[in-house]
Amino acid sequence: MFDNFPLWPERASTAAGNVDALFIFLLIVSGLMTLLIFTALVYFAARYRYRRGVLAEQIEGSTPLEVTWSIIPFLVFMAIFAWGAVVFFKGRTPPRDSTEVYVVAKQWMWKLEHAEGQREINELHVPVGRDVKLIMTSQDVIHSFFVPAFRMKQDVLPGRYTVAWFHATKPGTYHLFCAEYCGTQHSGMIGSIVVMEPAQFEAWMSGGTTGPLSASGEKIFAELGCVTCHRTDSQGRGPNLQGVFGKPVQLEDGRTVTADENYIRESILDPGAKIVSGFKPVMPTFQGLLSEEQLNALVAYVKSLSQPVATRTNTAAATPQVNSKAAAAGSQVQ
Amino acid sequence: MSMATTTIQPVERENYLNKEYGVGSWLFTTDHKRIALLYLISITFFFFIGGFFALLIRLELLTPTGDLVQADTYNKLFTMHGMVMVFFFLVPSIPAVLGNFLVPLMIGAKDLAFPRINLLSWYLYIIGGVMMLHCMLTGGVDTGWTFYTPFSTAFSNTKVVEAGLAIFVAGFSSILTGLNFVVTIHRMRAPGMTWSRLPLFIWAHYATSIIQILGTPVIAITLVLVVAERTLHLGIFDPKLGGDPLLFQHLFWFYSHPAVYIMILPSMGIMSEVFACFSRKRIFGYTFVAFSSIAIAVFGFLVWAHHMFVAGISIYAALVFSILSYAVAVPSAVKVFNWTATLYKGSIHYDAPMLYAFGFIGLFTMGGLTGLFLAALGIDVHVTDTYFVIAHFHYIMVGGALMGYLGGLHFWWPKISGRLYPEGLARLAALIVFLGFNLTFFPQFILGYLGMPRRYFQYPQEFQVLNVLSTAGATVLGVGYLLPMLYFLWSMRYGKPAPDNPWNAAGLEWMTSSPPTTFNFEKEPIVTWEAYNYDELDAPHKEEVKVAR
Numbered sequence: 045m046f047d048n049f050p051l052w053p054e055r056a057s058t059a060a061g062n063v064d065a066l067f068i069f070l071l072i073v074s075g076l077m078t079l080l081i082f083t084a085l086v087y088f089a090a091r092y093r094y095r096r097g098v099l100a101e102q103i104e105g106s107t108p109l110e111v112t113w114s115i116i117p118f119l120v121f122m123a124i125f126a127w128g129a130v131v132f133f134k135g136r137t138p139p140r141d142s143t144e145v146y147v148v149a150k151q152w153m154w155k156l157e158h159a160e161g162q163r164e165i166n167e168l169h170v171p172v173g174r175d176v177k178l179i180m181t182s183q184d185v186i187h188s189f190f191v192p193a194f195r196m197k198q199d200v201l202p203g204r205y206t207v208a209w210f211h212a213t214k215p216g217t218y219h220l221f222c223a224e225y226c227g228t229q230h231s232g233m234i235g236s237i238v239v240m241e242p243a244q245f246e247a248w249m250s251g252g253t254t255g256p257l258s259a260s261g262e263k264i265f266a267e268l269g270c271v272t273c274h275r276t277d278s279q280g281r282g283p284n285l286q287g288v289f290g291k292p293v294q295l296e297d298g299r300t301v302t303a304d305e306n307y308i309r310e311s312i313l314d315p316g317a318k319i320v321s322g323f324k325p326v327m328p329t330f331q332g333l334l335s336e337e338q339l340n341a342l343v344a345y346v347k348s349l350s351q352p353v354a355t356r357t358n359t360a361a362a363t364p365q366v367n368s369k370a371a372a373a374g375s376q377v378q
Numbered sequence: 379m380s381m382a383t384t385t386i387q388p389v390e391r392e393n394y395l396n397k398e399y400g401v402g403s404w405l406f407t408t409d410h411k412r413i414a415l416l417y418l419i420s421i422t423f424f425f426f427i428g429g430f431f432a433l434l435i436r437l438e439l440l441t442p443t444g445d446l447v448q449a450d451t452y453n454k455l456f457t458m459h460g461m462v463m464v465f466f467f468l469v470p471s472i473p474a475v476l477g478n479f480l481v482p483l484m485i486g487a488k489d490l491a492f493p494r495i496n497l498l499s500w501y502l503y504i505i506g507g508v509m510m511l512h513c514m515l516t517g518g519v520d521t522g523w524t525f526y527t528p529f530s531t532a533f534s535n536t537k538v539v540e541a542g543l544a545i546f547v548a549g550f551s552s553i554l555t556g557l558n559f560v561v562t563i564h565r566m567r568a569p570g571m572t573w574s575r576l577p578l579f580i581w582a583h584y585a586t587s588i589i590q591i592l593g594t595p596v597i598a599i600t601l602v603l604v605v606a607e608r609t610l611h612l613g614i615f616d617p618k619l620g621g622d623p624l625l626f627q628h629l630f631w632f633y634s635h636p637a638v639y640i641m642i643l644p645s646m647g648i649m650s651e652v653f654a655c656f657s658r659k660r661i662f663g664y665t666f667v668a669f670s671s672i673a674i675a676v677f678g679f680l681v682w683a684h685h686m687f688v689a690g691i692s693i694y695a696a697l698v699f700s701i702l703s704y705a706v707a708v709p710s711a712v713k714v715f716n717w718t719a720t721l722y723k724g725s726i727h728y729d730a731p732m733l734y735a736f737g738f739i740g741l742f743t744m745g746g747l748t749g750l751f752l753a754a755l756g757i758d759v760h761v762t763d764t765y766f767v768i769a770h771f772h773y774i775m776v777g778g779a780l781m782g783y784l785g786g787l788h789f790w791w792p793k794i795s796g797r798l799y800p801e802g803l804a805r806l807a808a809l810i811v812f813l814g815f816n817l818t819f820f821p822q823f824i825l826g827y828l829g830m831p832r833r834y835f836q837y838p839q840e841f842q843v844l845n846v847l848s849t850a851g852a853t854v855l856g857v858g859y860l861l862p863m864l865y866f867l868w869s870m871r872y873g874k875p876a877p878d879n880p881w882n883a884a885g886l887e888w889m890t891s892s893p894p895t896t897f898n899f900e901k902e903p904i905v906t907w908e909a910y911n912y913d914e915l916d917a918p919h920k921e922e923v924k925v926a927r
Contacts, residue, residue, distance in 0.1 A: 047840060048840040049840065049843045050828060051824060051827045051828075052827070052828075053827060053829050062756065063757060063760050064757055064761070066754060066756050066757055067751070067760075067827070070750060070751050070754065070757065072749060073750075074747035074748070074751075076748065077743075078743060078744070081714060081715075081718060081739070081743055082719050082740070082743075084721075085718055085721065085736065085739060085740075088718070088721035088722055088724070088726070089721060089726055089736070092657070092721060092722065092723060092724045092725065092726050093725075093726045093727075093728070094658075094725045094726055094727050097779060098725060099725060099913075099914075099916055100657060100658040100723060100724045100725040100912060100916070101656070101659075101723040101724075102659060102660055102912070102913045103659070103660075103662060103722065103723065104484050104660065104662060104664075104718075105662050105663035105665070105666065105716075105719075106662075106663070109663075110663050110666045110716075110720070113711070113712065113715045114708055114711075114712055116710050117545070117707070117708060117711045118704075118705075120434075120709070121704035121707060121750065122704065124702050124704070124750060124753075124754050125700055125704050125753070125754065126752030127756070128700060128753070128755040128756045128758075129697055129700065129755055129756070129759060130756070131754075131755065131756025131757075132687075132693070132696065132697075132700075132755030132756045132758075132759065133693060135694075135754075135756060135759055136693050151533070158598070165775070170427060184528075184533060185528055185529040185532075185533050186526060186528075186529065186689075187621060188688065188763060190763070190829070191830060192760070192828065192829025193829075195759065195760040196758065196759065196760075197688050197759050197762065197763070198688050198690075198759075199689045199690050200690050201617075201623060201689075201690050202528060202617045202618070202622070202623065203617025203623075204617070204620070204690070206690045210563075214900075218839065219829065221829065221831045222831070223528065223763040223764065223831040223832075223833075224526070224763060225453075225522045225524075225529070225833040226491045226529060227453070227520070227533060227534070228449050228453065228520075230453070230833060230834070231444075231449070231833070231834035231835045231836050231837065232449075232836070322857065334467055344439075354522060366915055
């Protein structure tokens with residue numbers, strides 16, 4: 045029982061250091077506050093204990109003191125808030141050029157698919173030193189993707205995408221937990237994140253695959269006949285999807301939305317919800333016709349139309365940074 | 379304090395307990411004090427049911443593998459532990475027992491404004507409680523006390539509808555109690571009992587009542603929607619039916635976060651009474667303590683989404699709810715500072731209620747400070763839905779609310795029962811509760827930061843040592859809770875008869891007999907003094923003060 049008895053979690057991502065630093069700061073601040081209050085309590089309790097014939101001295105209160113001990117804690121709280129917000133913002137904003145992994149959660153299993161096509165269950169292999177973005181959805185109830193060693197957690201919801209990211213810093217095998225109660229085998233919905241040296245990872249990746257996810261998406265795109273309306277010229281009944289991803293889209297009702305993963309997902313499942321300016325609501329819904337994996341492949345395909353694999357870095361550099369940020373924020377708002 | 383030196387009445391006077399006998403005189407009573415006792419018995423019953431579930435949970439977690447119960451059984455255990463403890467023990471505990479007993483006495487009224495509605499609220503609680511028991515006995519429910527959708531509406535195969543309706547009914551009991559208190563405090567104060575002379579217990583209950591009235595209908599509606607989606611397949615929360623699961627979480631926490639203040643505010647009210655009495659002083663900064671209760675009630679409604687930072691809300695929403703959560707921490711901190719300052723130059727006695735009050739400060743401070751961790755967005759991502767959260771809210775709801783409840787029960791027991799409890803045993807119990815509590819829940823903070831998720835029936839082996847410590851603590855805590863129940867029962871028959879004011883405490887409730895008569899006071903009191911007039915009570919010429927009454 046005592047063989048393996050840690051008191052501090054492993055630190056294996058860039059976020060872990062940020063979270064730990066704030067946590068230690070808070071331990072110090074709250075330690076000081078506790079010390080202050082407990083010292084005062086113990087001192088008063090001993091100094092002013094009942095003695096025969098000694099009466100308590102009545103004190104009404106003190107407005108300056110009240111103001112002081114309201115404002116000082118408030119300022120300390122604001123500092124904690126600001127620091128917490130910065131750590132949070134970093135942790136919630138996937139960098140451009142992240143390697144993408146699609147996560148489908150179901151009772152009680154994690155299904156993971158690399159953009160390159162490798163599929164895994166309850167295990168995710170990633171290289172050390174690279175940004176990995178998780179695009180996650182659930183087939184049934186709410187789950188939560190939690191990797192304590194990365195100090196990273198994000199609920200995974202049915203019917204939409206949520207996004208998380210991490211940058212592993214240390215090779216090893218780490219716990220993956222489901223952190224949102226999801227039924228009978230909730231505590232069995234665990235797995236591991238295997239962080240590998242880049243060379244090892246490349247070797248692992250070269251194993252059998254059916255080709256990149258976007259290629260499967262392209263096949264589905266053709267099979268379902270999407271291509272007849274979403275043509276690569278401007279003559280189609282639906283918008284041309286080349287270069288759409290990550291850009292603002294003008295809608296028929298005057299609003300502008302950013303074409304992120306959730307927008308593309310919604311446009312496939314509920315095409316009438318956000319009609320692009322200049323087009324008619326003629327597209328049929330694909331709700332119930334596609335599995336989560338097929339949807340992911342389609343989304344990956346539409347994304348690939350904006351980021352040709354060969355020139356990926358160049359294209360990404362040309363995309364204003366604000367878009368990817370807005371996309372990340374937008375994907376959560378929805 | 380000098381319990382024994384005060385005179386003991388040889389003959390029992392007529393009081394609310396001995397006025398009438400028979401089951402009917404209790405079941406049809408409209409006396410707020412008798413209704414308080416009905417509540418005391420019923421919530422104690424539910425407390426021990428909830429405690430029994432807790433014990434089974436802790437026993438299961440002794441080992442990393444699931445061996446004591448099945449996974450499904452475990453899920454039902456923590457669900458029903460939560461539902462019973464929150465809705466059938468903590469929410470009604472202090473308001474419905476001590477509040478019911480004391481609000482009219484403290485403001486110099488004969489009863490609450492609506493005595494029959496008061497009785498109705500107890501019956502609603504009992505109907506809800508019986509429905510909950512029925513739900514448990516016919517299979518139970520496994521959604522977690524949080525009922526998260528779409529699990530609760532589309533996936534759980536357990537008695538979700540039964541549990542939802544039980545809580546729906548019990549909710550009305552809470553609303554009616556709150557309504558009764560607000561009207562009573564506004565309309566039935568004795569002459570001279572101005573707002574600035576009210577005991578802080580009353581201010582705390584006033585703030586609590588506002589939350590009960592405004593918050594509880596929201597959880598009631600939400601549960602009806604869950605039932606509607608589950609039975610009629612209306613698409614409200616389930617995305618497959620076009621609903622939004624986050625909508626549920628917003629509605630749920632809109633009540634369930636303020637509900638924490640329904641539990642803790644009355645306990646804070648008790649703290650003010652106990653600190654004043656046992657340091658023989660007016661509470662430091664009366665006005666600030668009074669208005670901090672109101673501030674907590676108001677701000678408490680604006681922080682619900684801090685339960686949802688990783689649920690899929692936007693970054694910007696998270697920022698707003700984080701900053702507001704820090705705002706609500708200020709009035710709580712102000713209270714702790716004022717209670718501490720009250721001790722300054724006091725004349726401090728260490729009777730059991732005061733030991734509970736010290737325990738409250740210690741545990742509530744820990745609970746409050748760990749709340750700062752959870753409100754910090756960056757940290758919350760890591761610790762939310764782990765044992766860190768479990769430890770945090772138990773420090774607030776058990777360390778805070780329950781310590782206050784027990785402290786208050788000891789403080790007013792002579793008034794309620796007309797008997798004295800055994801002081802030595804009571805101090806021992808307070809110590810056992812404090813130590814047992816810390817041993818149970820402190821290791822859970824470490825477990826949480828290590829990453830052990832909540833609601834786990836089995837767990838990786840490296841978490842075992844801390845879980846064993848926690849289970850050991852739970853058994854100590856269990857003993858600490860059993861003791862008071864046993865000696866309170868014992869004292870009702872064998873305890874020394876209590877004098878009218880065994881603590882020489884300030885407040886109208888101590889100026890009537892112990893136990894009080896049915897209508898509380900022989901004649902309507904006229905208040906000419908400020909709250910916590912301990913200077914007058916302890917003055918050498920005490921007789922003059924009595925004349926002033």
